[in-house]
Amino acid sequence: MPRLLIVHHTPSPACQALFEAVLDGAGDPELSEVEVVRRAALSATASDVLAADGIILGTPANIGYISGALKHFFDTVYYPVLDQAAGLPFGAYVHGNQGAEGAVRAIATITKGLGWEAVAETVVVHGEVDKGARERCWELGAAVGANLLS
Known part of the structure; x- marks a missing residue:
């Protein structure tokens, strides 16, 4: 069973809403063969990464x-x-x-250094989390999860 690791930092209600939407997308019934593991960024380890077949990163x-x-x-x-x-x-x-450009650039730079492969566009949400933001995060979770089944 492929394992999807979600590493997140959710210090605010907005980050929590986005995290929950990603979880909902990754947990879609059509992806029931994907094991979803979630770890707070401060507790995620190298062992978690090495046991994963894919990863989603979430941050303010x-x-x-x-x-x-x-x-x-x-x-x-x-x-x-x-x-x-x-x-x-x-x-x-x-x-x-x-501005979130620096955060997006940091993720791109670090993951490139690690040799990781982006399989979905980074979702960037400014301010209030609306229905559209939740939908984009749901799609992110579903897309990365579905990638593990192909």
């Missing part, structure tokens, strides 16, 4: 960058997974009240 944009928690995750797992997780399919979502 704090002062134009990824959260310290997601940065800690990358700092912790980078070298232990560098050679073994190349090609890992991933997707990401970012919530910001102001």
Whole structure:
């Protein structure tokens, strides 16, 4: 059974809403063969990454960058997974009240260094989480999950 790991930092109601939408998409009944594992960014480990067949990253944009928690995750797992997780399919979502470009760029740069492969466009949500934002995150969860079945 393919395993989808969701590594997230959800310090706000907006981030929680996006996280729940990603979970709902990844948990769609058509993806029942995909095991969904969720880990807070501060507790996710290299072992979690190495056991995963795909990953979704979720973070707020704090002062134009990824959260310290997601940065800690990358700092912790980078070298232990560098050679073994190349090609890992991933997707990401970012919530910001102001600019999120730096956070999106950081995710792209770090995952490129890891050799991970983006299989969905990063979902960026500014301000209030509306129905459209929830739908895009649902689609992100479903798309990365479906990628593991192909």
